[in-house]
Amino acid sequence: MASKSVSRAAALLVSASLIFSGVTGALAQEQREPPASSFTQEQLIQYLTHPHLAYVKSTDRRTNRNTRDGLAALQDILTEKTSLDPAENIVEIDLRTATDNDLTAFRFLFWPISKNEEPLSVDEQQKVQNYIDNGGFIMFDILDSSVQIEAELKRVLGNVNLGPLAPLPEDHTLKTTFYRLGGLDGSTNLESILIQRPNAN
Secondary structure: OHHHHHHHHHHHHHHHHHHHHHHHHHHHHHHHOOOOOOOOHHHHHHHHHOOOOEEEOOOOHHHHHHHHHHHHHHHHHHHHHOOOOOOOOOEEEOOOOOOHHHHHOOOEEEEEEOOOOOOOOHHHHHHHHHHHHOOOEEEEEEOOOOOOHHHHHHHHHOOOOOOOEEEOOOOOHHHHOOOOOOOOOOOOOHHHOEEEOOOOO
């Protein structure tokens, strides 16, 4: 009788271990699967093969609307005045759903930061860091002129490492391409323009 109980107990243990093994195996497989892209494969191919203007979605709707209008105007100027012919559609990047692959489809991102912008989550911070570390270029636009730029970037970006920042120098490419510029369109205070310090590690 005792031997039967032991046998039944052993059988239950084996069954339980198989079930547990199957569950953990399924969970491990699920964790290994890459996150779903927020774009279709056809869209990603378009973004990789033809330049698109893209911006990071703000938590403020008015900011997003103004950004799209501004980039549409820039798009017209680029098409008319330069050899760059960006696609007609402006792409909105939502960091909550975008994957690393989604971000790498764009070499340049415009990022407006509104007054009440919410700080990034840890996951979003990692996406931004990966983008920067892999050569991505971001132009931040701090819309609240009353805040200190670096402090506001820190508040929103958290632990994202942008490297040391420095004021835009007089001989920077932005002001010397084709002809020297005394100012930059859209900017009211040149001292508020910061760039990543050259040769920063």
